[in-house]
Amino acid sequence: MAFNHKVLQATACAAACVAGLPLPAFGQQAAASPAEAEARYAALSGEMGTRAGDPAFDYALGLAASDAGHYGEAIVAFQRVLARQPDNAPARAELARAYALAGDIDTARDQFSTVVDDPTIPDPVRQRFTGFVRQFDRQIKGGGSDVSGFGEAAFGHDSNINSATQLTSITIPLFAALGPGSLGAGARAQKDEFYDLSAGVSAVSAVGRQDRVFGSLLGNWRDNLDSAAFDQASVTGTAGYAHTFASRDVFSLSGQVQKYWLGHRGFRTAFGGIAQYTHLLSGGRALSASVQYNRFDYDRDPLRDADRFAVGIGYSARNYAVNLIGGHEETRKQAGDAESNTFAGISAGVEYPVTPKVALVAGAAFDLRRYDRADLLFMRKRHDERLDLTAAVKIAVVPGLFFQPKATWSRNWSNIALYDHERWTVQAGARFEF
Template identity: 85%
Template sequence: MATKHHFLQATACTMAVAAALPAPAFGQTANASEAETRYAALAAQERAKAGDPAFDYALGLAASDAGHYGEAIVALQRVLARQPDNAPARAELARAYALAGDIDTARAQFATVVDDPTIPDPVRQRFTGFVRQFDKQIKGGGSDVSGFAEAAFGHDSNINSATQLTSITIPLFAALGPGTLGNGARAQKDEFYDLSGGVSAVSAVSRQDRVFGSLLGNFRDNLDSAAFDQASLTGTAGFAHTFANRDVASLSGQVQKYWLGHKGFRTAYGAIGQYTHMLAGGKALSASVQYTRFDYDRDPLRDADRFAVGLGLAARQFSVNLIGGHEETRKQAGDAESNTFAGASAGAEVQIAPKVAVVGGIAFDLRRYDRADLLFMRKRHDERVDVTAAVKIAVLPRLFLQPKATWSRNWSNIALYDHERWTVQAGARFEF
């Protein structure tokens, strides 16, 4: 939840800059209720006193403080109609335009104030800073780079996600009785260390258009069993367009390489189209369509095409996601691996102390396979639950300690795939 999503909020910076304009540069402001009271008292006199520059200036200031930006703009324009050289009124007008979201006009008004020789240098410097901020927003917000690096050490009760059973009966060979499972097919426990890191970048190409990209890597080494060591590298690049209502449409491509036991296992590549609708309170609702192609290095019968649709709701402290789709093997002989799936997940990060947050997540995945497994002579049905709980402790502004525990349970009608798994770990994460 700490990661940045600038390309999903490309226009939100406009209001953030406007809301951050310091009130002392333009006059003393009051709290919301006091500002509304003051504005109501002055508005009641507007019919009788409109046109008086002193009154209109006071009314414009009160209207801005109370959030009535349209009324503030009208009142301050009346001041400037009579007193074109009134620099404080022009500055207040620029502030009202900025708070209303019209940064083009706000920038022009501030630039005019900056050129006024009667403005004290400290105030002029602040106005010049506002102009630079507006120029950046007009060009789309510039560029940004963020990332993280994380290291952890822990214990895994089932590094190969295998059954706890030591023997199993295969229907096709039932006459031979139960068969003993080899070590690779039985649950193995081990200690591990995990290294991961990533970097993402976004750059504006215009006010409403941005390009973005990211690279994410992970390596997990089991201390006693190299056969189940894992590594992955994922690259993403895309384009996002922000509409006037702050909604965002994006299209991205993604490539991932996955290694198992220090050997290439699978390559995946595909495309994601997403539309995000911005809601009040910093929330966002998104819908996506995804296509992924899987190529297995040593098992071509599992090569498949995956199609999925997703819905998500994200807020500052939580997120909820739904996904569903179908994965179809490209060769008929591997159709027992084709499946229809659906899933739901939720996560939250809640701060419980100035430097301590509790992080939790839960996910559910359901899969129904198309054809009967050749050995077990039945269609496979799986349901899986994953639960994560962690504590995030800030030791420095960008450095966090994070002890974490996860529990996974996969229920399957084929005993070979029925398993349970626990992991506990402690690690450190640096974000930039």
């Protein structure tokens, strides 16, 4: 588990203070590009045959090797310096930095402790090194605990609060002889203004250097101003365990429970579990794979009670992410098998910073469902495809507070007209994160 490179880069300046070296030289080294660092290391390593053992040369070689990412070579170079000059505090500090960047935080912590105990070090430098020791101690213990959360409020307009068809009448094949039938208000698209409130809190606590437990609680309330029948609310709780391997890959197991209300009445209870493996790549990127199970219990429609199994893979970078998912949902009672379906989907999201305080946010998702048995009323198996698009602007007002106008468009294509619909939503809101 490597220590943060940006944090450790500050040790160069601290070592410079101890050695009386000019700070600009270290600043220039910190700003050097990977190609420049590699060139400096190559030039110095070419002289090792004749100059190795000279403390000044070995110190410079160690710095160049650290900056170029050759941590093993840096450790050897600094050890040669200390073999000749055991009291060389700058070399010992840089040796500790090299060990930390190589992932050996135990040895790094011991080396920094030795530097802290050196009575010749000025107090400001000692305080900085003491801070590093404390950070290493936290990392050795697993990183400690952390709590974060958010609160968000938004107001907007929804063109189809009940995700229903625009049609006013429809012909049901089973009763085709009776002609088209008129749809009630609840089965036709309704528009309304709404306000939306959501909040969440999550916590993680280390139980060892590589093991953590985590949990979160998320709540949402959406109130339509004129149509209480389609007001929505949900509460979701998650708890789990994560293990970080020496490669920095992460495996996690979590359980989740959700209660969903529609029209101020209980609608569905869901609970299940997720197993996920995440492989970290360079540059802040990651690949993940997951297996999920959920059980759905419907308060007013037991024929829809179902078990849902899904597998997913994902790729994420600093500013975007892509996810694929597929699986099957099977009703637990044969009489409801027309609701059983196989599904697959892809989603992508991106956040592009325009200025330090403004970012453009966009997302897209497409999924399809193929149902197992024919609908009893429409006498055909249901086929659905859905596309969702989102565009937003995220504006930082003050640290932790964001203003975000957002627009979404959804289109569900279905071979059964009752489920074919389109929906627009526009809203503006504020989000606070801590």
